[in-house]
Amino acid sequence: MKTIALYSIKGGVGKTAAAVNLSYLSSLLSPPTLICDLDPQGASSYYFRITASKKYNSDKFLKGNKKIYNNIKATDYENLDLLPSDFSYRNLDIELAEEKKPQKKLKKNLDELSGDYQFLFFDCPPNLTLLSESVFAASDVILVPMIPTTLSIRTYVQLKDFFDINKLDSSKIRPFFSMVEKQKKLHRDIIHEFHNTPGFLTQTIPYNSEVEKMGIYRAPLNAVLPNSPASKAYRNLWEEISTQLQGL
Amino acid sequence: MRATPKTVYFRLNHAASLDSLPVSTLPVGWSLKALSASTERRDFYDTFEWQAFRKGIVIVEKQEAIFLVALNTGQELSSLPHTRICSSFFSDQLPACKFKELLCSCSTIRAFTRLCSIDAFTRSYRILDNNEKTIATLTSESLYLANSESPEPLTHLITLSPLKGYEEEVAPIKTLLSSHTEISTVLDFKALFQLIIHAAGRKAEDYSSKIILTLHPDAPIHESARQLLQSTMYVMRKNEEGIKKNIDSEFLHDYRVAIRRSRSLLKQLKGIFDDRETTYFLNFFRDLGKKSNELRDRDVYLLRQTTYFHYLPPFLQPSLKPFFVNISSSRSGLHKRFCRYLSSSDYRSFLDELERFLNPLSIPNPENAPNASLSTKSVAMTSIKKAWKKVIRHGHQISRKTTDSELHALRIDCKKLRYLLEFFSSIFPAETIASVIRQLKELQENLGDFVDFSVQLCFLHEQFALVPADKLLSASMGGLMATLFQKQEEARLKFHKTFKLFDHEDTNQLFRDLLTDTCQ
Numbered sequence: 001m002k003t004i005a006l007y008s009i010k011g012g013v014g015k016t017a018a019a020v021n022l023s024y025l026s027s028l029l030s031p032p033t034l035i036c037d038l039d040p041q042g043a044s045s046y047y048f049r050i051t052a053s054k055k056y057n058s059d060k061f062l063k064g065n066k067k068i069y070n071n072i073k074a075t076d077y078e079n080l081d082l083l084p085s086d087f088s089y090r091n092l093d094i095e096l097a098e099e100k101k102p103q104k105k106l107k108k109n110l111d112e113l114s115g116d117y118q119f120l121f122f123d124c125p126p127n128l129t130l131l132s133e134s135v136f137a138a139s140d141v142i143l144v145p146m147i148p149t150t151l152s153i154r155t156y157v158q159l160k161d162f163f164d165i166n167k168l169d170s171s172k173i174r175p176f177f178s179m180v181e182k183q184k185k186l187h188r189d190i191i192h193e194f195h196n197t198p199g200f201l202t203q204t205i206p207y208n209s210e211v212e213k214m215g216i217y218r219a220p221l222n223a224v225l226p227n228s229p230a231s232k233a234y235r236n237l238w239e240e241i242s243t244q245l246q247g248l
Numbered sequence: 249m250r251a252t253p254k255t256v257y258f259r260l261n262h263a264a265s266l267d268s269l270p271v272s273t274l275p276v277g278w279s280l281k282a283l284s285a286s287t288e289r290r291d292f293y294d295t296f297e298w299q300a301f302r303k304g305i306v307i308v309e310k311q312e313a314i315f316l317v318a319l320n321t322g323q324e325l326s327s328l329p330h331t332r333i334c335s336s337f338f339s340d341q342l343p344a345c346k347f348k349e350l351l352c353s354c355s356t357i358r359a360f361t362r363l364c365s366i367d368a369f370t371r372s373y374r375i376l377d378n379n380e381k382t383i384a385t386l387t388s389e390s391l392y393l394a395n396s397e398s399p400e401p402l403t404h405l406i407t408l409s410p411l412k413g414y415e416e417e418v419a420p421i422k423t424l425l426s427s428h429t430e431i432s433t434v435l436d437f438k439a440l441f442q443l444i445i446h447a448a449g450r451k452a453e454d455y456s457s458k459i460i461l462t463l464h465p466d467a468p469i470h471e472s473a474r475q476l477l478q479s480t481m482y483v484m485r486k487n488e489e490g491i492k493k494n495i496d497s498e499f500l501h502d503y504r505v506a507i508r509r510s511r512s513l514l515k516q517l518k519g520i521f522d523d524r525e526t527t528y529f530l531n532f533f534r535d536l537g538k539k540s541n542e543l544r545d546r547d548v549y550l551l552r553q554t555t556y557f558h559y560l561p562p563f564l565q566p567s568l569k570p571f572f573v574n575i576s577s578s579r580s581g582l583h584k585r586f587c588r589y590l591s592s593s594d595y596r597s598f599l600d601e602l603e604r605f606l607n608p609l610s611i612p613n614p615e616n617a618p619n620a621s622l623s624t625k626s627v628a629m630t631s632i633k634k635a636w637k638k639v640i641r642h643g644h645q646i647s648r649k650t651t652d653s654e655l656h657a658l659r660i661d662c663k664k665l666r667y668l669l670e671f672f673s674s675i676f677p678a679e680t681i682a683s684v685i686r687q688l689k690e691l692q693e694n695l696g697d698f699v700d701f702s703v704q705l706c707f708l709h710e711q712f713a714l715v716p717a718d719k720l721l722s723a724s725m726g727g728l729m730a731t732l733f734q735k736q737e738e739a740r741l742k743f744h745k746t747f748k749l750f751d752h753e754d755t756n757q758l759f760r761d762l763l764t765d766t767c768q
Contacts, residue, residue: 048381049379049380049381050381050413051379053413053416071413072412072413073411073412073413073414074411074412074413074414076374076381076382081412081413218379218380
């Protein structure tokens with residue numbers, strides 16, 4: 001099982017849209033896939049029209065294996081399941097702090113799923129907390145969507161510094177530019193500046209109003225509008241990622 | 249691993265529209281979304297002995313792939329996409345994958361043949377909750393036997409498959425459907441599979457080469473022997489078609505085992521049938537066995553082809569190929585000859601005679617068959633004891649040299665004992681008879697190995713004189729003979745140790761337990 005996190009310290013950069021579309025694309029070619037919604041806002045659960053059962057909460061999530069199994073739900077797409085988030089996930093960090101070896105908790109809890117799923121995607125909340133550290137340890141690849149702006153670049157640098165200070169494996173980090181507006185000079189310049197930076201994925205995701213409409217379709221864009229420019233970009237991005245995953 | 253929710257099949261009284269079913273009264277906010285309508289051919293496969301079914305697997309081929317489905321849950325275990333297969337296939341011919349692994353665990357030597365085909369006319373729907381999220385799929389199906397002359401479907405079905413994580417939400421729909429007047433029965437996947445094959449005139453596990461008879465210990469032996477012979481005759485008849493169609497080598501194997509069992513029974517249980525008739529049938533069975541000896545030998549060689557190649561160093565392996573080409577071509581001729589015989593009037597009239605002989609109305613004359621009215625139990629005990637003692641006596645007589653002829657003869661004695669134990673197993677306590685057979689089996693395996701290697705060696709030696717002078721072929725045959733000889737000698741060396749285990753006090757006690765008056 002390959003574990004892929006969609007992560008950014010900053011919010012509103014296209015994490016959920018990427019998690020939903022990339023997980024959908026992975027389930028088409030290399031089934032089966034699980035998307036694990038870790039954000040208490042539950043945006044990816046919402047996109048798949050899934051709500052967690054009333055009995056499910058962060059406590060069950062931290063208990064792991066069987067409790068997780070019982071709360072996985074099938075999406076409307078074959079070979080794509082989702083572990084929905086719950087509003088109680090807002091307390092995950094506090095609860096995680098009480099656990100032994102909290103950084104390793106997520107990896108341990110999801111271990112048993114490795115026989116069932118070929119890919120596991122984390123849709124992460126936008127912050128840098130104990131949960132994020134646990135995600136970093138559990139992931140093979142950390143995809144970081146970045147709007148080509150100075151603030152986004154700053155958060156990327158902060159993330160790299162955090163990895164270096166804490167002696168984490170920063171080679172897992174794979175940034176890619178998201179919500180790109182080619183008509184903006186700043187976007188073009190920043191993309192050009194990072195063009196050959198090691199670790200950066202070359203495929204960019206254009207800003208596309210159809211991506212925003214995913215909230216109306218409540219489905220992956222690649223499933224409803226596979227020929228839209230953003231869908232094509234996600235497809236290319238997934239190809240680039242899966243080629244890199246083969247080498248891991 | 250969490251199991252996929254179980255699909256439930258509702259059998260309808262007739263082709264009802266979904267409007268007449270309670271699904272049209274879904275909870276407020278829920279809806280039914282029509283998907284596609286389709287027609288699909290489904291072909292079901294298994295071996296003649298239902299080895300996949302016995303392992304809890306159903307093999308079904310659909311348009312796009314061939315699937316292995318768990319019999320008890322209906323859950324897909326594995327699939328092989330884009331594979332069109334013929335009416336039969338062998339598991340070891342499949343590409344290496346989980347699918348192959350699962351089928352190989354069922355059988356590698358038996359062919360998987362088409363059991364039946366159905367045409368399914370399907371309309372699919374999704375059940376959506378108030379978030380318009382699919383929580384289950386619903387299909388309305390009419391199943392027809394393919395190529396059937398009847399215009400009537402074998403059944404109409406409503407299939408309800410909850411999606412993972414939505415079993416609770418879907419449960420009320422299941423309850424509503426179960427109690428609806430249009431529904432005749434609620435089926436699971438196993439029951440549905442059995443319904444389909446039954447409609448095609450088949451019954452799961454309708455064949456086994458084993459003797460599955462419940463004899464009565466107090467019944468006259470004549471009656472029990474007749475039942476046993478009827479069962480061996482049934483096995484012979486059931487295998488004829490598979491031999492003629494050349495499906496796999498096990499048809500001939502089972503057929504020959506049935507002949508040997510029949511001969512063994514007639515030979516060992518003396519005085520229960522008319523002597524003249526017994527001799528007549530014994531001779532016929534002996535000739536019938538002989539007629540297929542060479543054919544079976546070729547089958548064995550072809551089955552061991554891969555093993556033989558592995559006996560040789562890689563550089564010699566290719567040169568052995570012409571040898572197997574020859575075997576295969578001579579097998580083809582022998583097969584044709586034997587099939588012609590199976591269709592001959594001689595053979596057919598023999599079977600008719602045998603059937604008349606086994607007719608329950610033909611009671612033998614007590615003067616010609618003095619033991620006919622003895623109880624099954626007493627004859628079973630006497631004959632098993634005699635055969636067991638014979639094995640022990642002959643085993644002890646085997647010299648230090650353990651000559652070929654001594655081991656050959658003891659192997660036959662063991663076979664006779666084994667057949668008797670199998671014939672009468674139903675009148676003995678199951679555990680004791682199973683333990684006795686287990687002990688005997690170990691000795692038989694050693695003797696079987698010895699004789700097999702010896703026969704193969706002898707055959708190769710004969711063939712060696714016939715093959716054209718070719719250095720590499722001669723070298724590979726020589727290498728093979730050397731390996732077979734070594735293996736034969738290994739089996740020979742093991743004999744005394746194996747026999748000692750069989751002639752152990754524990755085994756003897758098992759036989760004594762069996763042969764005291766503890767019959768069921």
